[in-house]
Amino acid sequence: MTESTIKLAVTRYRPGQDREPTVQTYTVPYHDDWVVLDALQYVKDNIDGTLSFRWSCHMGVCGSCGMMVDGTPKLTCAAFLRESYPREVRVEPLANFPVVRDLIVDIDDFMHKLSEVKPYIIREDLDSLPLGLGHELRQTPAELEDFKQFGMCINCMLCYSACPVYAMEPKFLGPAAIALAHRYNMDSRDQGRNQRMPVIGSSEGIWECTFVGECSVVCPKHVDPAAAIQRTKLATTNDWFKSMLMPWGNR
Amino acid sequence: MDVIKHDVLIVGGGLAGLRAAIAAAVEGVSVGLVSKVYPMRSHTVSAEGGAAAVVRTDTGDSLQLHFEDTIKGSDFLADQNVAEYFVQEAANELIQMEHWGCPWSREPDGSVAVRAFGGMSVHRTMFASDKSGFHMLHAIFQTSLKYDKIVRYDENFVTSLLVDDGRCQGVVAMDQRSGEFRLFTAKATILATGGCGRLWAFTTNGFINTGDGHGLAYRAGAPLSDMEFPQYHPTGLPGTGILITEAARGEGGYLVNKNGDRFLSDYIPSRMELGPRDIISRAEITEMEAGRGVPGRYGDTVMLDLRHLGDELINRKLPFVRELAERYIGIDPVHNPIPVRPVVHYMMGGVRTDIDGQSPLPGLFACGEAAQEGLNGANRLGSNSLTECLVFGARTGRVAARLAAQTPEASAAAIEALGADEEARIAARFGEATGDERVGQIRSDLQLTMERLVGVYRTGDSLKQAAEELRTLKERFTRVRVDDHTRVFNMELQAALEVDFMLEIAETVVAPSILREESRGSQARRDFTDRDDEKFLVHSLAYRTENGPQIEWQPVILTTESLTALPPAERKY
Amino acid sequence: MHAPLAPGYRPALSNGWWLSNRRYFLYMVRELTAVFAALWAIIFVTQLPQITAGAYSNPASLVSSPLWFAFSLVSLAFVLYHAWTAFNATGTLIYLRMGPKPIAGGSLNAAMFIAWALATFVIAFVFVTPAIGG
The missing domain is CATH 1.10.1060.10 (Alpha-helical ferredoxin)
Structure with a gap:
């Protein structure tokens, strides 16, 4: 059986290098108990080490991992891939804040x-x-x-x-x-x-x-x-x- | 390179770091607080059950009783003078938190409420529903905002300690926002960086708990102590390792095996679900090995049954447990039992300090989970650690401030040279790295090694195997490749620096575990099943050498000043 | 405190932001309905002298025109909608605790609707009906 996958469309922005944000798409394994944060971590560890984002507790209490998921502000540790699957998931930095890099905003x-x-x-x-x-x-x-x-x-x-x-x-x-x-x-x-x-x-x-x-x-x-x-x-x-x-x- | 001067510099902005910062600020010195995350993201935020102190006497509680529970819980490896000071100061600190706005749960008459916890012989754990750490952290962080003496440097990652003239003179840190390296000089430096649960694959610890403080101290020549004792918490959610608080059992929850039996009656009948964590975690593993576990997607578990507590109590006292179980495994504990298994939760060991938080390296202090000041011995009691952060955070902050007031400034030229060397070291090591190994892959392999070989039960062979695998991992790490060569929020570089620390700290866990040929507290050796006070009523000290850790031993302090000391005896419940 | 800040990118709010979800849209509708309510009230007040002089029986007056009738009807619908949103916010706006439990927001909302119905009844049957001689 081939492993199911899901596409993540992630906003990239590297200051000094990019004038404005671009979108990069990654394909990651799909698991019904994975949250968006798990998918981002998979990307960072296995596909592209240059993707930057914040996270810590993975249980919805530290407040680090807020991002726009499919256009809505969410904690990515509490937003499940299954909510989007099989469509791709769009991940952007939190709206209304200056973007420092990739998915990291200035608070x-x-x-x-x-x-x-x-x-x-x-x-x-x-x-x-x-x-x-x-x-x-x-x-x-x-x-x-x-x-x-x-x-x-x-x-x-x-x-x-x-x-x-x-x-x-x-x-x-x-x-x-x-x-x-x-x-x-x-x-x-x-x-x-x-x-x-x-x-x-x-x-x-x-x-x-x-x-x-x-x-x-x-x-x-x-x-x-x-x-x-x-x-x-x-x-x-x-x-x-x-x-x-x-x-x-x-x- | 910018040089920033403070009297006292604190690394880490969790409960211990913030308590130390306020204590030092009250002494009137200038305080710098450097943290790799914003303080309110620190892992204190994830603590759930509560904080212990003798805050009521109508329960039959006394300082002597809290002291004895702590010593017995530690399997007699705690320093008794330290535990004595701890229980004496605990209530002061928790009531101080109350005055600072912590929303403690209350009795109808307005006094603070207490709940039962494992290994505590009476109800003595103060709590703020089941988000005690979250509420304490936000209350103390927000309170810290009123102290002008405290200057925060959020999202600055400390890469090394500045050691000159035999003293710790501050730190070198990388500001993530700009990628710039900066020197922070101080007359006293306090490490309050928390634990290193991320050494293991299955842990309650957040992504940030990589033991940076342990690594910093170790490299600077300070010893790490009792690292062979990581605490396995009995109730982690399978898959994610998310913590289900011990308060779930404190409020009356049952642990059952696949036959529905409350199996703890075979292991610790006098305390049942309210036994200490080491004993319950071992009981769970034994049940699973005997085929009485419940098979699941992520291996065997046992079940935590809260159904008989009812809707109302769960919503009032354990709402977060309900939220976590529903969200992450789709189980509503009001209607179904929660699958749980032992999970790495806390490090009893840490940077060796005395009761003042002073490490053997002059100018360097530590407090909170990062420190091994002598309180927890071989097994910490649940709800002692939040209080530990406050009691020893406060004392360390005060002592460091007084020391700073009498210490002359360091030589600027020498310090700047050290800073330049550090930046050059990192650039040389990771700037052009073109190897074939990924940071994430090595971290993951490290975590799986620790999980497989340094678990609840160990043997000399499994530990030696772990030591061997760690050597291989370190060798692989020399070929690690960092793809990101930009400066702003280069989180891959930070991850590489963290893994570099983790590989060294893992050795300080494994080496003393091999040498400690006994079972005590959280170290359970299948090949040495008994406790051996003749040989091992001692703390281990791991010193860094080029060939890995060198282990020395230090006697446990068995004396007290005013409470009655508890001589080592068989640990029976 | 940080070293000098790297230049960040600040995305602008799009003009169509209020169409991006249903709640933003309803918020805009709520705000817009207030404009109609205010406009109607201003016109009505300016017409009061003519009304008391008998403008309703004068087919040439503004208040007798079909346009005004239609405008009033639309405004009434909007005012009702606006009132509905406002009364539904009562529980959000008011926090009342008597004894150990706060009064539920839903009860406060319901109380407002009941008060509204009562006030309408009183105005209709105590003041308006006798005045128009019904």
Whole structure:
């Protein structure tokens, strides 16, 4: 029996060498339990060592291997060849990011935005809290539920890749960064909301979002960044009304 | 060549590296954090079950009990002063993580919840559902962003340590983005590069776990210790090796053979599924060899049955197990048992350090899985390693920072010469390589050799065969060809450098395995089935020589300061 | 921090991006329907003085023209669609937790539709019907 095969149409781009990306097609063995990443690794190890891409955990939690698979942003460790077979699989670098090489995109913009939203617990007494047995800050399971979903973000960048607003306005803070800010704002242990709002509420923050909603559709971890953004809009609007109606209020 | 100066330089951005970075930054020194991936991609992210510490006493827990479980789990090869310090600091570190935002699972009253884990005699493992490592890593990485003293160099691959004047003075690293080599000088350098599970074909470890830190230290003259003890985790998914957390058994899952029998009653009836990993992995192999395994596409397995736990508990406490089993093998554990088999998971061994993380090479430290500081001995208990990263990451970071504050700067000229030599070495070795061997093929053959000959059960002959095959692989590697000669994200060159490390580290696993003529913890010799404390209550130390590793032995520390030491005895559960 | 960045390639967003999947297309439809709703409202407000002066019984007025009728009909359909999308987003927009469990998004959406039906009933039978003498 001859082994079944499948074609991969992979975007290549070598800076300094190629002016713009080209497509290279590889034929690899087809296995119904192989994911796209397995096929790429097969190419690199057996056919063409010069193909570059990122990957690490192969279990959908490290966030390294996001690419466009047949035009949709996906984790390639969770996109099975059988979803395309017998058609060829088209593999491209994540949309909306500068391509550094082949399937590798530049995500420094996100890394910068992530720090901007102060994604950590802020409270005055943080460094003086006692440690050890019995000194956890109490948080009920219900309070944990308030934010946990938004803390499931693996920073895989699929949401930015699906966001047309980010494509048109790269200054937009974007889905993941805002979802993570919201995660801390909703954490009962945190007191830092007012410090995050200047960035979140700026013109490049939540108000850029026109609620296309595709970020939440492509999110492999069901974070629902669109909800985080819309809820932050509502909360910010409430704050504004409160400050108008009660200017003496200490907000 | 650019020279970048820091007081403390940390290689590796996982839990241990980030904890060390924050600890050093708090001491007020400048910290450089170099990692071959973005920190949140580090393999800590894949840890599932949880982190152990005495954080509740209503369970009957105490420091002495955690200490004794750890020592017994290690098959008495742990350094007892180190285990003592570990259990004392564990709760501080986990509660610190709580204050830094880790979303630990909770009891209804808001206190932190704990679950059962293998080899732990009471419930003491804190968890964040079954993505504990993911949540801890993101919480600490995001927290690290507020420290201005920490400067990150993401996607920089360290190719060698700078050793001058008998001290480690920093590293040479290749910036993947530009392909440029840069010198990072530091008064203290900390390796926190994780494990090397990728030496084997069937592993839970990510693609990045190639043991670069082990290789760096070894080449610089520091010894690797207890490398004969890789941990086999009892529940890996066939095919991919994806980890099914021990918490699945902690929450009440059963291991059954093809007859549906809970076979552990024949091996460890007092603990059953909550026994230590080495014992359960051996039991699984024995069942399969006796023909009681379940045949499958990727060979025999046993079955992990969670059906009796029910939908609600699985969704609340083991949602990731369900997601992984459904996606990768098409089995919903609510309705069907999951096929599993032993899988390489963790290295007990690593760069030998003292309790401060200091290696015998001045200026060089290590922490986390990359280090062998003495905690884990011949078998680590599940859920001790996330805590280990924090406890020893913090201590190492603090000690390194204090050392750095008293250390004068290195001679710039000597360092720059070393950097130039390193770049020239790599260019000469791989720049024009035109051989007939592929990097991927050699890596794959290495992994299959280790899988076949250095497994759960070993014999002197299988190990000698492995040593022989490793020599052949090293010889083949001299003829390796790197097709990519560009600079930007030359991942083939990085892979070649990794495999170069891996071939050497594999020898440090095999050599002491041959010499340790006993069975202890995760080393099970068919030709020496008993533990031999007379001869082998010692750590192995592998030093690099031109002819391969030279093995020395170092006594285990059996004394403590305040807890009661546990003299070596038969390991009975 | 990196050594100086190698020049990357930044692909541009294609003009037809909103046709590349059904959800992008529906998003564009949703945005477009808002334009119709706004346009209708602006025209209606500018015509209010004439309407109160009896423009509906004047065949020459704008609001009596078949064109306006047709435009109103299309706008109504679009407004209904827009309202449907908006109410369906309620659960996304509002997070309410009473006790241990948050209220499900679907329940919030349903509450909005019920409120909508009630408001329509009240306007139709309490205000409009008496006003036109039915």
